[in-house]
Amino acid sequence: MPPVQGRARGADHDRGDRRPGRAHLAAHRGGRPRGAVAHAGGPPDRLRAQRRQRGGGGTLSDVPYRYEVTHPAAEVAAGWGHLIDGEESGDTVSVAGRVMLLRKGGKVAFGQLRDSSGSIQLFADESTTVRFAEFVRLNLGDWIGASGEVVRTKRGELSVKVKEWRLLAEARRSFGDKRRGITDVETRYRQREVDLWANESTRRKLVARGDIVRRTRERLWAQGFVEVETPILHPVPGGAEARPFITHHNAFDTDMYLRIAPELYLKRLVVGGFEKVFEIGRLFRNEGISPRHNPEFTTLELYWAYADYTDLMVLTEDLVAGIALDVVGTTVLEYQGRPLDLTPPWRRATMVELIGEATGNNVNVRTPRDELAQLLASTGATVDPAWGPGKLLAEYYEKSTETELWGPVFVCDFPQEVSPLARRHRDGPDLVERFEPVVAGRELGNAFSELIDPDEQRARFNEQAARHAAGDDEFGAEVTEVVDEEYLRALEYGLPPTAGLGLGIDRLAMLLTDSANIREVIAFPTLRPERPGGEPPGG
């Protein structure tokens, strides 16, 4: 019904309709999207376009193919800061960016031009600025390039006194309230290009994220790690327990999985002789979305031959603290209003110790299963009858203890049952040499001394396969194969003692930018597609 209405309005929009804006929308978008109308931003501003045409000379066809920029805005501010009020430098610069404010005063006009470096004021004067009448007709959001002398106005604002200027792009849509920008979170995530201009913190966070990745690389390179890239299309989903995205390769006529972890391939590179190797890349997990989970996310994974998990604790705390120093300038931070000190060394404690501290319960992996099940149930969690004591203990830790840990702390020595790729602890049979760095109540990563014995690895894979066959859907029922034979074959060629670390880059970025939601540090977070179902095509 609504689309029919939309068509009707679209059809007669040339006459009689007293809401031309709506009619225009229907005509423009070929039908009326349900629900998402406002969020799609509506139609381009018709009045703006008309004015531009009437103004003459300012249409898009007049836009040059390049524009010579001599100075970013910030460099003008830095280079001519010494000018006193009313002083003219005699130096000509050209700048380019978006017009964010425009104050018109008859025969003079002041605009604020913003580029990626910052802002600079443009000072236009009827007697010296070409096409002055057009200049004052610019819209907020238009891109222009302008050149002229660097001056400081009588009122003390450093400016480029515009002589020549060119329209570089017109903003047919507005960028929201000039004071308050846009605050609607859906618009912010769906139209990041708008959010970036409207909210300075968005840009800051994405830049910080890029810095984090760069510094991570630089620090690892400096330590002799080699950066590699391993497949994203996997024949068998492995290296973690998560439901994968499934895709299909036509030429092979076979399903493939977007990787849930690069782990197995990276260890095969260690078998091949890469003693220090890492990859920074995207992982895909077909799980729920939350303020801390995006279906695609970025991790660092590194493998280090001849080292064990204690070596990785030192590497991890040094790496994270170093990146904090690089990006934030200090290791003493505040996160969500609470102090957070990332200065090494970080506390090391076993999972069992931490459970004891948080709950007062003295339990471990040898505690009778029924007792563990009862404790877990008391947290409100559901208890799967198939879970053994190790799984129950780990679940209990996550429910009762992890969220209470502010950290940073290395939570050490996990049950073997929940760690199919980690090597058995040198001090005991039921635990593995594994740790998770926990900060602000959540895991920042995961690391262990790697299991190197092919026979034991096969046995653990078989256990997983048995659980999978029994309907435990840790990979999802649609996954047919869970034993990675290629990896087992590689282990049979010999994996030396090796330590491996996974670190969530998004989580780290959240921490270092004081963001509560993972979407804040992802340029285009995964959202439900716009124009949801129910809208017949061709409307």
Next chain:
RNA sequence: GCGCCUCUAGCUCAACGGCAGAGCAACGGACUCUUAAUCCGCAGGUUGGGGGUUCGAAUCCCCCGGGGCGCACCA
């Protein structure tokens, strides 16, 4: 997937059972140093969609859709 909250002009928000409004931007105009410029004027709405209750619904109820938060799964 479940629970709670939310959706009003391009943006930011009022009106909370009784005439849908303001600021910003946009559009027309005035103004020779502005700083969120100021001033005059004009326009902009199926109040997310549909149904119901009511003399009367943006407001109350139901269904649907989008979004946020929490829980669950996961990192």
